[in-house]
Amino acid sequence: PGRPARSRRRPWPGGATTGPETAHWPTSVMTYRYDFGDGTPAVTSDSPSVKHVYTKAGTFYANVTVDTGGGQPFTGRYAVQVKSTVPGPLTARATVQQVVPDQFDTSDAPPLGVRLDPSATSSPWPVAKLVVDYGDGSPAVTRNTFDPVVHGYASPGDYTVTVTVTDTAGRTSTAAYPFRAAYAPTGFLRTQPYRLADTREDANLDLTGGREVPFTLPTGTAPGANGVPGNVSTVVLNVTVTEATEDTHLTVWPTGQPRPTTSNVNVAAGRTSSNLVTVPIGDAKRISTMLNAGRAEVIVDVVGFYRPNGGDLFTPLSPTRLVDTRDSAKLGWGETRAVKVAGVGGVPTDATSVVLNLTSTETAVDTHLKVYPGGGSKPVSSNLNPEPGKDKSNQVVVPVGPDGTVNVYNNAGSTHVVLDVFGYYAPNGRARFTPTVPVRLTDTRNTPFAKPGPDSTTVVGGIPAGARAAVLNVTSTNTTDDSYLTVHAHGAPRPGTSNLNLLAGGTVPNHVTTPVGADGKVDVYNHVGSTDIIADLFGYFTDAWPTQG
Known part of the structure; x- marks a missing residue:
């Protein structure tokens, strides 16, 4: 009684797994005899499933003999056909692409990212492991799947991505792909200025000559991100250096990259100096600062971001003077003055932000100036620190208020103010x-x-x-x-x-x-x-x- 044994096989070349359908065999079965039909010795086992590797190509017929131990063996009435082929070559293949988020993607994405997809690898045997070396000195990554993976480079440059695949038969294949890590073109995301850091209020931030001090920019889902996408690549900052113990300068750069020989803010001993800084965001969403010599305090205010496939576009303008208070009256103590920018000096009425050069002259006392959107609240951050007897300038990127104006506020004394426009941002910019x-x-x-x-x-x-x-x-x-x-x-x-x-x-x-x-x-x-x-x-x-x- 019962049915003949049937074999089952896995879909990998040169091999088969064979066993009876035990539901219809007597429960007193003791041993199984497997004949794979290729001339190799039959295999006797007490397991209802065995694995066999065919060593040559061809069509074979496997059968199973079952011994219940009672002297009445049950023999399969028909054989299962098995077609064995010579395994093809193991070939590592991958696609390597720059990571550029689309305009609706707000997830984290490294500014210098590569996306590697190894699914094109040809592997007749199961893969034991896949090793990816990104060519930047970071540890190689070992995986056991062909799922795509993203890696972020610390610095722009030319790299070689190497993929090595090893299968269960012990064979190995390697493929190498050149990749240029470069920043993608971006659009501007305006924001109300906010304070990122003030070393005067944090005893743990010691800005001394030759010491790298990084600052983290909240983005994506990080606390304090305030809607800033995780895939912004560049930040625009207003950086102020004050209480310098000697003449010095400050350098700002992306964390994880070599410190450049350039500087961003130069300040004299005992004085205060500000400058706008545009810098890519580095490792772990940080930017680094280093003072050249002495000791000083630094205040870092965020005024905007850039991100790929998003934000407003910039249109440069031939520089045009918007206002010069020397033609009217000084800006007084605590005074705020509105300046029309939309529809003036080449700036269209749909401009969302403007790039201005702010200059102070004939200043009565040490003070600071703030430029912010018309109709908006006065921010904590300042843009320029005027001094008596000195003409001082700083570039400003500021959103345009709903009424098409920006406000200029003077904290103390009186000063003349000059505003020149150098361009604007708009959804349909250039x-x-x-x-x-x-x-x-x-x-x-x-x-x-x-x-x-x-x-x-x-x-x-x-x-x-x-x-x-x-x-x-x-x-x-x-x-x-x-x-x-x-x-x-x-x-x-x-x-x-x-x-x-x-x-x-x-x-x-x-x-x-x-x-x-x-x-x-x-x-x-x-x-x-x-x-x-x-x-x-x-x-x-x-x-x-x-x-x-």
Whole structure:
């Protein structure tokens, strides 16, 4: 009684797993005899399932004989056909792509990410392990699945991603893929300015010369993110250095990358200096700071972010003066003055944010200025720290209020204020921003020529081809007279605005967003005296839409 045995086989070449359907055999079965039909000795086992590897290709018939131990063996009435083929080669294959989130994706994504998908690997045998080496010195990753995986690089550069696959037969295959880690073009996400850090209020933050001090930027689901997506790649900060014990400078850069030779804020002993800083976000969502010498306090305020496939686009403008209070009256103690920006100076009515250069002059007492959206609340952060007897400037990126204005607030004394517009952001703007590792484009201290003199123009090149505008940090030093610098597109008429206000014997930096000439160059004009000029590139804007004829 009962039915003949049937075999079962797994779908891997050259092998089969065979066993009877035991539900219809006597429960007193003791042993099974397996004949795989390929001339190999039969196998006797007390297990209802055995594994066998065929050593040659062909079609074979396997059967099972069952012995109940009672002297009446049950023999299968028919054999199961097994087709054995020679295993194909093990071939490691993968696709390697840059990680660029789409506009609806708000999840965490590294700014310099690679997505590796090894599912194209050809493996006739089951895979024992898959090892991925990203070529950046990080530990190789061992996996046992073909699921895609994402890795974030610390620095831009050229890397080799190596995939090694090992199967259960012990065979190994390796494939290598070149990958260039680079920042993707981004749009601007405006935000109400907020304070990220103030070392004056945290005894654990000791800003001393030569010591790296990182700050974490809350994004994604982190506490304090306030809706900032996890895939922002760059942050725009207003950084203030105060209570410096000696003349010094501060450098800001992405955590995890080598510290650049560039600087962002220069400050004299006992004084206060601010500068706008545009910097990619580094390892673990952090940016690092380091003071060159001495000790100082630093205040870091966030004014915006950039993210791929999202945000507003930038349109550069030939610099235009919006307001100069020397034509009317000084800004008084505690006074707030509204300045119309939408619909003025080339700024359209649908602009969401504007890029301004803020200058103070004829200042009565030490004070600070704040620029914020019309109709909005006055932020805790400041933009410029005017001093008596000095003309000071700082670039400002500020959202436009619902009424098309921005407010300028003066904390103490009185001062004249000058506002020049250099561009605007809007949903239908012109260009996307690509951040760079800070690159020194020009340093006249290192040239065999005389430093730029009065009424002279220094041509700065090296900006990537196709750039419509650039984000620079321009610094003057070894200055002989109080003067000013004007930065504009090479070949374009010099505008009646300024970017830096120079101080005799001082070192003055400023963040500069400027249109770029068709040849990737900008001009830096010095008014009087002579000064050395240092220009560092922090990013550039390229067309987001096809150029119209």
